[in-house]
Amino acid sequence: MTNMIVIAELSKGSIHASTAELVTAAHAFGGEPTLVVPCTDASIADSVKSLSGISKIIAVKSDVFDGNDSSGWASALDSALPSGTILCLATTRSKDVAARLAARRNISVVQDVIRIDGTNLTSPIYSGKANQTVSVSGEAVVTVRANVFDSAGNGGNCDVSVVDASGDVKTAVQEIMQRASTRLDVSEANIVISGGRGMGSPANFVHLEAVADTIGAAVGASRAAVDTWAEIPHSMQVGQTGKTVNPNLYIAVGISGAIQHLAGMRSSKYIVAINKDADAAIFQHADYGIVATWEEALPVFQEALSAMLG
Amino acid sequence: MPTIVVLVKQVPDTNAKIMVQGDRVDLSSVKMVMSPYDEFAIETAIRHKEATDGTVTALTIGGPGSEKILKDAKAIGVDNIVRVWDDSWSDLDSNALQSILSETIQGLGATVVYCGKSAADTGAGSTGPGLAERLGWGNASNVIGAEFTDSVTVSMPVESGVAKINVALPAVISCDKGDFKVRKPNVKGIMMAKKAKVELMSATAPSSSINISSHSMPPAKPAGKTFEGGASASQVAQLLRDEANVL
Numbered sequence: 001m002t003n004m005i006v007i008a009e010l011s012k013g014s015i016h017a018s019t020a021e022l023v024t025a026a027h028a029f030g031g032e033p034t035l036v037v038p039c040t041d042a043s044i045a046d047s048v049k050s051l052s053g054i055s056k057i058i059a060v061k062s063d064v065f066d067g068n069d070s071s072g073w074a075s076a077l078d079s080a081l082p083s084g085t086i087l088c089l090a091t092t093r094s095k096d097v098a099a100r101l102a103a104r105r106n107i108s109v110v111q112d113v114i115r116i117d118g119t120n121l122t123s124p125i126y127s128g129k130a131n132q133t134v135s136v137s138g139e140a141v142v143t144v145r146a147n148v149f150d151s152a153g154n155g156g157n158c159d160v161s162v163v164d165a166s167g168d169v170k171t172a173v174q175e176i177m178q179r180a181s182t183r184l185d186v187s188e189a190n191i192v193i194s195g196g197r198g199m200g201s202p203a204n205f206v207h208l209e210a211v212a213d214t215i216g217a218a219v220g221a222s223r224a225a226v227d228t229w230a231e232i233p234h235s236m237q238v239g240q241t242g243k244t245v246n247p248n249l250y251i252a253v254g255i256s257g258a259i260q261h262l263a264g265m266r267s268s269k270y271i272v273a274i275n276k277d278a279d280a281a282i283f284q285h286a287d288y289g290i291v292a293t294w295e296e297a298l299p300v301f302q303e304a305l306s307a308m309l310g
Numbered sequence: 311m312p313t314i315v316v317l318v319k320q321v322p323d324t325n326a327k328i329m330v331q332g333d334r335v336d337l338s339s340v341k342m343v344m345s346p347y348d349e350f351a352i353e354t355a356i357r358h359k360e361a362t363d364g365t366v367t368a369l370t371i372g373g374p375g376s377e378k379i380l381k382d383a384k385a386i387g388v389d390n391i392v393r394v395w396d397d398s399w400s401d402l403d404s405n406a407l408q409s410i411l412s413e414t415i416q417g418l419g420a421t422v423v424y425c426g427k428s429a430a431d432t433g434a435g436s437t438g439p440g441l442a443e444r445l446g447w448g449n450a451s452n453v454i455g456a457e458f459t460d461s462v463t464v465s466m467p468v469e470s471g472v473a474k475i476n477v478a479l480p481a482v483i484s485c486d487k488g489d490f491k492v493r494k495p496n497v498k499g500i501m502m503a504k505k506a507k508v509e510l511m512s513a514t515a516p517s518s519s520i521n522i523s524s525h526s527m528p529p530a531k532p533a534g535k536t537f538e539g540g541a542s543a544s545q546v547a548q549l550l551r552d553e554a555n556v557l
C-alpha cells in the first residue's frame with residue numbers, strides 16, 4: 001500500500017467542502033491520508049483541522065495558487081508532496097493539475113472516479129453510457145467526482161505544518177472578462193435548474209432564475225437553447241459539448257433529453273423533468289416527472305418551494 | 311514558422327448505443343468517428359497556420375482502422391498525417407500514452423500542439439496537460455478562442471469569468487467547443503485525402519500500471535414517479551424535501 005495524499009480543493013480562496021469527501025475516498029483506497037492544502041495564506045487550513053481520519057496537514061504556500069497555471073500548481077505541489085497515491089477532486093483545474101502531477105512523476109492518472117474498491121477504481125466512460133473499472137498497481141494520481149462519497153466527519157485535531165514552495169508558471173493572464181451575472185456556475189452548484197428550447201424565448205429564463213433564487217440553484221441550459229438564443233451563453237450549457245454536472249438535484253425544464261444532454265447530467269443524484277410531451281426521453285431518467293407545460297408547472301413549483309423554504 | 315501538430319482520436323459516434331458483452335464494451339458494430347472536440351483543435355491549428363505560416367500535422371495513436379480520421383483531418387486541410395503504432399500495444403495507460411506522444415512530438419520538432427479538451431470515449435482530459443508536463447511546456451485547457459502572434463493568446467473560462475491568457479510557445483493547447491464554426495471537408499479536400507499517404511511511426515512505451523479489469527453498464531435507475539398536470543408540481547416540491555432530502 002502506498003502513502004495516501006489528499007489535495008484539498010480550493011474555491012474562491014477557501015477550502016471547498018468536498019475535500020471531506022476525498023478523505024473518505026482515500027480510506028476506501030486503503031489508508032489514512034495526509035491532507036495537503038494549496039494556499040497563499042496558510043490560515044485557510046484551520047477550517048479542516050478538525051476533520052477526522054487524516055494523519056497530518058501540510059499547508060503548501062505559494063503565489064502560484066492564486067492563479068490558474070497548471071504548470072505552476074503541479075511544480076509547487078510536487079516539490080512539497082511525499083511520494084504516494086494522490087487524490088484530488090475532479091474539477092476542471094484539478095484534473096489538469098492531476099494530469100501534470102502524474103506526468104511529472106512518470107505515473108498514471110485515473111480521472112472522474114465514482115467508485116473505489118481497494119485499488120479497483122471505476123469511472124464513467126462514453127459520457128456515462130458505461131462504466132470502466134481499472135486496477136492500479138503502485139502509485140497513481142486519482143481524481144474523484146464530487147457528491148459521490150460521504151464527507152468525513154469532524155472530531156479530529158490535526159496540526160498544520162506550513163511549507164513554502166515556488167512553482168514554474170508558464171502562462172500569463174492578460175485580462176479577465178468578469179461574468180456578467182453573479183449567479184452560481186452550474187459546475188459548482190448542488191442544485192441546477194436548466195431550460196431548453198421548450199422555454200420558448202430567452203426572456204422566459206427569468207422563471208427559472210426565480211426558482212433558482214428560492215432554492216440556491218444555478219441556472220443551466222441545453223445546447224438548443226444556447227445555440228438558438230444569443231442571450232444564453234455557452235457557459236450555461238450542460239452536456240457533451242458543455243459542462244458535466246453532478247449535483248444533488250437537477251431540474252430539466254423544456255428539455256427533451258437528447259443523449260448529448262444526458263451525457264452532462266445523468267449522474268445527478270435526483271432528476272426532475274418538466275415537459276409537456278409525456279413521451280420525452282428525459283422522463284426515462286427522471287426520478288420525478290411532471291407532464292405539463294412549464295407555464296403551468298413552474299408558478300406552482302415556485303410557490304410551493306417558497307412556502308416550504310421561505 | 312511554427313511546426314503545428316494536432317492530436318486526433320477515434321471514438322464511437324456520440325449517438326451510438328454502447329453495449330457490454332461479457333465484461334467488455336462491444337464496439338464491433340459501432341460507427342467510429344473523430345472525437346468531436348478534435349474538430350475544434352483542427353480548426354484552431356489551421357487558423358494558427360493561416361495567421362503565421364508553418365505546417366499542420368495531424369497525429370493519432372492507433373491501429374490501421376484509425377487512418378480514416380486522419381484522412382478526414384487531411385480533407386479538412388491539414389498538411390501531413392501521422393499514425394503511431396506498435397502491434398504489441400494494447401490498453402495503454404496515461405503514462406504510456408503520453409510517453410509515446412512526447413517522444414513523437416519531439417521527433418517531429420513541434421512548436422505547438424493542439425488537442426481536444428477531452429476525448430469522447432474516456433472523457434478524461436489528461437493528455438493535453440500531461441503531455442505538456444513531460445515536454446516541460448506550458449498549456450491551456452478548455453480553450454474557446456485563440457489569437458496568434460509569436461505566442462498564442464487564448465480565451466478560457468475561469469472561476470470568475472472568461473480569461474485571456476498569453477501562452478508562450480512551445481505549448482499544448484486543449485480546445486473546447488469555441489464560438490466559431492469549424493470548416494468541413496470540401497470535394498477537393500476529399501479527393502486529396504484519398505491519395506494522401508499516412509506516415510507510420512513507432513515509439514517506445516513503458517508498461518502500463520493501470521489495467522482495465524472490466525466494463526459494465528451503469529446500474530439502471532429505479533423507475534421514477536410521473537405526475538400529470540402543472541398542479542402536481544407542489545407535490546413534487548414536497549417529495550424533494552421529504553423523500554429525496556435534497557432541499
Ligand SMILES: Cc1cc2nc3c(=O)[nH]c(=O)nc-3n(C[C@H](O)[C@H](O)[C@H](O)COP(=O)(O)OP(=O)(O)OC[C@H]3O[C@@H](n4cnc5c(N)ncnc54)[C@H](O)[C@@H]3O)c2cc1C
Pocket residue numbers: 195196197198199221222223224225237238239240241242243253254255256257258259260261264274275276277280292293294295324346
Ligand atoms: C456532437 C453533438 C454535441 C452535442 N452537445 C450537446 C450538449 O452539450 N448539450 C445539449 O443539451 N445538447 C447537445 N447536443 C444537441 C442535442 O442532440 C439536442 O439537440 C439538444 O439537447 C436539444 O435541446 P432541447 O432539449 O432544449 O431541445 P428539443 O429537443 O427541441 O426539446 C425541447 C423540449 O421542450 C418541450 N417543450 C416545448 N414547449 C414546452 C413547454 N411550453 N413546456 C414544457 N416543455 C415544453 C418539448 O416537448 C421538447 O421535449 C449535441 C449534439 C451533437 C450532435
